[in-house]
Amino acid sequence: MARAKQYNEQQVIEKAMSLFWRNGYESTSVRMLEKEMGINQFSIYASFGSKHGVFLESLKCYKSKINSVFEKLQNGTDGVNDIKAFFYDSVEMPAKMGELDNKGCLLTNTYNEFANNEDQLIQIQMKEFMDDLKTVFIQKLSVNSLKDKATIEKQANYLLLAKHGLAAASRVNNKQEIDDYIELTFSNI
Amino acid sequence: MARAKQYNEQQVIEKAMSLFWRNGYESTSVRMLEKEMGINQFSIYASFGSKHGVFLESLKCYKSKINSVFEKLQNGTDGVNDIKAFFYDSVEMPAKMGELDNKGCLLTNTYNEFANNEDQLIQIQMKEFMDDLKTVFIQKLSVNSLKDKATIEKQANYLLLAKHGLAAASRVNNKQEIDDYIELTFSNI
DNA sequence: AATATATCTAAGCACTAGCTTAGTTTATGG
DNA sequence: CCATAAACTAAGCTAGTGCTTAGATATATT
Secondary structure: OOOOOOOOHHHHHHHHHHHHHHHOOOOOOHHHHHHHHOOOHHHHHHHHOOHHHHHHHHHHHHHHHHHHHHHHHHHOOOOHHHHHHHHHHHHHHHHHOOOOOOOOOHHHHHHHHOOOOOOHHHHHHHHHHHHHHHHHHHHHHHOOOOOOHHHHHHHHHHHHHHHHHHHHHOOOOOHHHHHHHHHHHHHOO | OOOOOOOOHHHHHHHHHHHHHHHOOOOOOHHHHHHHHOOOHHHHHHHHOOHHHHHHHHHHHHHHHOHHHHHHHHHOOOOHHHHHHHHHHHHHHHHHOOOOOOOOOHHHHHHHHOOOOOOHHHHHHHHHHHHHHHHHHHHHHHOOOOOOHHHHHHHHHHHHHHHHHHHHHOOOOOHHHHHHHHHHHHOOO
16 A cells, blocks of 8 residues: 545535635636645546546535435425525525525536536536436425316426526525515415 | 728627627627628727727617617606606517617616626716616606605616616517516516 | 728637646655 | 755746747739
């Protein structure tokens, strides 16, 4: 055997995630990652292969961080109210994760930044994320409901776009505006 | 006098606008602008001073292009229905402007790209755009309405965020999803 | 036609990007 | 205690960024 790594890959990825979250993918340089992660470029490339590789790991890391919120939504038994609570949880998540000002949702930010990009790996991650969300929304909307399938589908699409818009808005708008938005969004359901 | 310019500044700005619209600010390089505008870098800098200057002119150009839609909203006499029509008009606008696939709204895209940026000139343009929209929304919501001021304010904020989310969604989602979203958005206003 | 002056071309500037590599340091198994 | 192999440092690579400039070109006026 030889020398052991002087950093923990999980730990440095969390720092990378935070940086990508703040700046987006393109605006984050490998030099910035070096400083934030506290390791040399060589180590970054040895552990993750490329800047792109660091980003994919950061997305995974983010997903695991928000998993508790998503599980709470899945395990809820209160139908639409669970979705509404999920909206509130999502907005409050960044603060609870220790981010000072609100950077929105890393996945949604990425979705926007890569909207017209042909990066397959990212597109797949994004589609997976959106599809999972839609599936749960449909399930929640069906609880104790007499709505027909078409209505539920429409409402799920509506909430998916609303959730997406909310994540973007949370980067700019204040709490009152956000709360008003959520309340009015669900008054239509 | 001497040699005359061999290009029309308005014409080349329209091409620049189209390019910025497709790629965003950062992802558009001066070399790309050269090709798209059909003029040399020297001419770009002689006419507009900087890449940033080209972008500001492109935003102005875009604003004038969408002005007809905004005027239609202002001149309407049908209250909330005018806002709803404005939502539909906004989504259909890119196609009518000859853009092949939907790039959303250049102003909204810019708003997102510069959300955490300290560029003052851009921030002012964006704030102006949002404030104008909110003012008209409030005015339209007040037509033939018994709603109190607080309700109108809430609904205006709600519609502003919804319009913002819609512009982002229009880059990715299909017509059916977009239409469903607009219909549900206005179902309780 | 000659001159003056603005436009245009293309090469080049300093800087940053993502990534690589030569060479040094460090810890472990024999 | 030394050889080995991985981790580390720092310098450097190519390509691309926004922007500038020296020099060639074209045209309206004298």
